[in-house]
């Protein structure tokens with residue numbers, strides 16, 4: 001299963017990817033996570049990416065494509081992968097097609113996760129990540145206290161939750177604009193390739209998960 005999850009920031013790509021990983025045993029490949037790791041380590045690539053990320057703009061295609069090429073060459077992707085946050089513009093989508101064509105592993109499906117603008121902003125403001133295990137939780141949509149009570153699988157202690165620096169209001173506005181201008185055109189691109197499935201990504205995580213599974217089973 002080689003799939004792309006397409007959707008605006010806050011549409012639930014990361015959350016649903018993590019669930020797909022557990023159920024299907026294929027890795028999540030998130031360019032956002034790879035870039036954040038590079039920034040945290042202070043690698044030359046991370047230093048180049050940092051400014052664009054903080055401003056909510058896209059990082060240069062050559063940087064992201066280099067990372068994807070390396071990641072998809074790793075053996076754990078042989079039986080499939082979930083691309084989360086990549087591709088983000090037409091040039092990346094075309095480069096991905098070329099790369100997967102070279103290795104004879106074309107995409108099976110692209111799922112567009114639809115959520116309205118107001119809900120996206122609300123979700124992003126409540127989003128927190130555990131600095132130990134990377135789990136993403138939402139303080140606004142999960143039952144009160146649940147995220148804080150749950151034990152982190154890495155440390156056995158409560159999750160240490162932090163808010164991503166680019167989840168502030170000004171950066172989120174820019175990221176949503178970038179999505180509309182650069183990423184949304186991919187909906188038509190994949191529709192023309194007959195790969196596109198659109199699901200309603202509003203509502204409880206478990207319901208969205210069922211819609212996603214139904215779309216993938218088609």
Ligand code: AMP
Nearest residue numbers: 031032052053057058059064085086088
């Ligand atoms: P995400 O975690 O997917 O929301 O990504 C966080 C930030 O990383 C984005 O706002 C971009 O600055 C950068 N980024 C992630 N994926 C890509 C990509 N495919 N192309 C360019 N920039 C990206």
